[in-house]
Amino acid sequence: MTAAIGLGLLGVGTVGSAVVRALAERATYLEKTTGRSFEIRKALVQDLTKVRDVPLEASTFTSEINEVLLDDSIDIVVELMGGVEPANSYLRRAIESGKHVVTANKEVMATHGVELMALAAASGRDLYFEASVGGGIPLIGPFRQDLAANQIREVHAILNGTTNYILTKMSSGDADYKSALAEAQHLGYAEPEPENDVGGHDSAYKLAILASLAFKSDIRPQDVFREGITNLTPADFRHAAELGYSIKLLAIAKADADDVEVRVHPTLVQKDFLLGQVDGVFNAVRLDGDLLGRAMFIGRGAGPEPTSSAIVADLIDLGHNIHRNEHNRIPLSFSPTTRVRPIAAVRSRYYFRVWVQDHPGVLAQIGTVCGEESVSIASVIQKEIDETAGRAELVFLTHEADESSAQQAITRIAELEVVAEVASCIRVEDLAE
Numbered sequence: 001m002t003a004a005i006g007l008g009l010l011g012v013g014t015v016g017s018a019v020v021r022a023l024a025e026r027a028t029y030l031e032k033t034t035g036r037s038f039e040i041r042k043a044l045v046q047d048l049t050k051v052r053d054v055p056l057e058a059s060t061f062t063s064e065i066n067e068v069l070l071d072d073s074i075d076i077v078v079e080l081m082g083g084v085e086p087a088n089s090y091l092r093r094a095i096e097s098g099k100h101v102v103t104a105n106k107e108v109m110a111t112h113g114v115e116l117m118a119l120a121a122a123s124g125r126d127l128y129f130e131a132s133v134g135g136g137i138p139l140i141g142p143f144r145q146d147l148a149a150n151q152i153r154e155v156h157a158i159l160n161g162t163t164n165y166i167l168t169k170m171s172s173g174d175a176d177y178k179s180a181l182a183e184a185q186h187l188g189y190a191e192p193e194p195e196n197d198v199g200g201h202d203s204a205y206k207l208a209i210l211a212s213l214a215f216k217s218d219i220r221p222q223d224v225f226r227e228g229i230t231n232l233t234p235a236d237f238r239h240a241a242e243l244g245y246s247i248k249l250l251a252i253a254k255a256d257a258d259d260v261e262v263r264v265h266p267t268l269v270q271k272d273f274l275l276g277q278v279d280g281v282f283n284a285v286r287l288d289g290d291l292l293g294r295a296m297f298i299g300r301g302a303g304p305e306p307t308s309s310a311i312v313a314d315l316i317d318l319g320h321n322i323h324r325n326e327h328n329r330i331p332l333s334f335s336p337t338t339r340v341r342p343i344a345a346v347r348s349r350y351y352f353r354v355w356v357q358d359h360p361g362v363l364a365q366i367g368t369v370c371g372e373e374s375v376s377i378a379s380v381i382q383k384e385i386d387e388t389a390g391r392a393e394l395v396f397l398t399h400e401a402d403e404s405s406a407q408q409a410i411t412r413i414a415e416l417e418v419v420a421e422v423a424s425c426i427r428v429e430d431l432a433e
């Protein structure tokens with residue numbers, strides 16, 4: 001009989017528990033398909049007294065990392081703890097101890113993935129991380145392997161289910177940001193401390209991973225321009241809808257001959273395109289490859305079962321490798337010299353909403369400022385009039401302009417005496433058919 005593949009789990013929380021259950025339920029299938037069975041030999045947790053709904057003996061649990069790393073019967077370390085440290089050090093030590101690794105950790109892969117992949121390659125070990133972006137949606141495999149013949153030119157993605165849920169709620173017209181967030185927290189979609197999601201950090205980690213794979217470049221989270229969703233108001237959703245747009249927290253990556261741009265921010269995106277219709281906790285990734293053209297992946301970007309789907313698939317692939325003693329079949333390399341375009345030089349269209357004194361000549365003054373800053377106005381609509389305050393609300397859509405010009409124009413518009421307030425400024429992305 002061929003020896004079982006020994007697993008060491010780091011973390012048996014939401015995802016870890018689902019992985020243990022999925023492995024138990026599929027034990028026969030896994031053995032049939034890979035030629036080897038999988039056995040969880042150790043499971044690292046913080047709190048040994050916690051009651052856990054998983055089919056594991058009490059003696060499997062440990063709170064001592066060396067019991068996993070020094071156990072020669074463990075072939076694969078599956079890291080499901082989260083956070084950068086100590087997860088990154090544990091993964092590094094696991095590889096150095098001769099183990100293969102699987103991780104769902106976007107923070108580690110975005111900040112240290114390039115070094116970990118190089119270490120794994122130099123050590124003849126495998127590193128799998130399908131669950132780190134998009135939960136159960138297959139993305140790392142396709143970006144790494146199935147799309148390899150393409151030059152990927154653009155990625156537009158919704159990579160965070162929590163914010164997409166909040167934005168979907170706000171677009172329905174019956175919630176402002178605060179109440180939509182409260183509902184997401186009540187349903188368990190948002191953390192009590194939501195900054196990681198609503199501030200766009202989580203999306204930036206995932207975009208750094210996807211853009212690195214897409215453009216074969218070493219792109220880190222700090223390269224990604226990031227703006228969260230906390231300033232969006234119901235009025236923006238109403239006006240965007242009237243103009244034919246949804247508002248999504250888009251993760252955008254584009255490459256041309258000289259540099260790449262990577263950014264995460266609220267974006268007006270056409271409502272009649274599939275990406276503009278991806279609602280609730282769903283995630284989506286739309287890409288443009290030179291051979292394939294446009295393609296899109298949609299699905300559940302989080303949750304224990306969808307995430308365990310990706311992790312168990314990684315284990316199956318790794319099981320095949322171990323059975324055949326073949327590793328690093330698809331080596332990756334990342335150019336360290338790719339230039340990331342500063343946000344000031346990025347070009348975009350803009351939506352902005354301004355409250356002005358309800359006087360003649362206001363539009364001309366705003367138009368003059370825009371003209372002087374090389375921002376060309378595509379359309380302007382008067383939305384509301386507040387007669388008591390003598391104010392009117394104007395919504396502008398611009399043609400494509402440099403970010404620096406658009407920001408300079410907005411600053412100068414806010415300083416005009418006839419302007420009471422620039423209430424919002426949101427970038428617009430017109431997707432091509």
Ligand SMILES: NC(=O)c1ccc[n+]([C@@H]2O[C@H](COP(=O)([O-])OP(=O)(O)OC[C@H]3O[C@@H](n4cnc5c(N)ncnc54)[C@H](OP(=O)(O)O)[C@@H]3O)[C@@H](O)[C@H]2O)c1
Pocket residue numbers: 010011012013014015016044045046047048050079080081082083086104105106131132135301302303304307
């Ligand atoms: N949840 C999702 O839907 C989802 C989706 C995609 C990817 N992910 C990723 O999957 C990973 C795990 O997420 P999760 O939601 O399962 O987290 P979780 O429920 O908080 O579970 C974390 C587990 O790791 C253990 N742990 C944490 N720090 C530790 C330390 N220093 N030493 C030993 N054990 C430690 C915890 O032990 P105790 O149980 O004793 O506290 C717990 O078992 C994260 O990287 C996350 O980003 C999650």
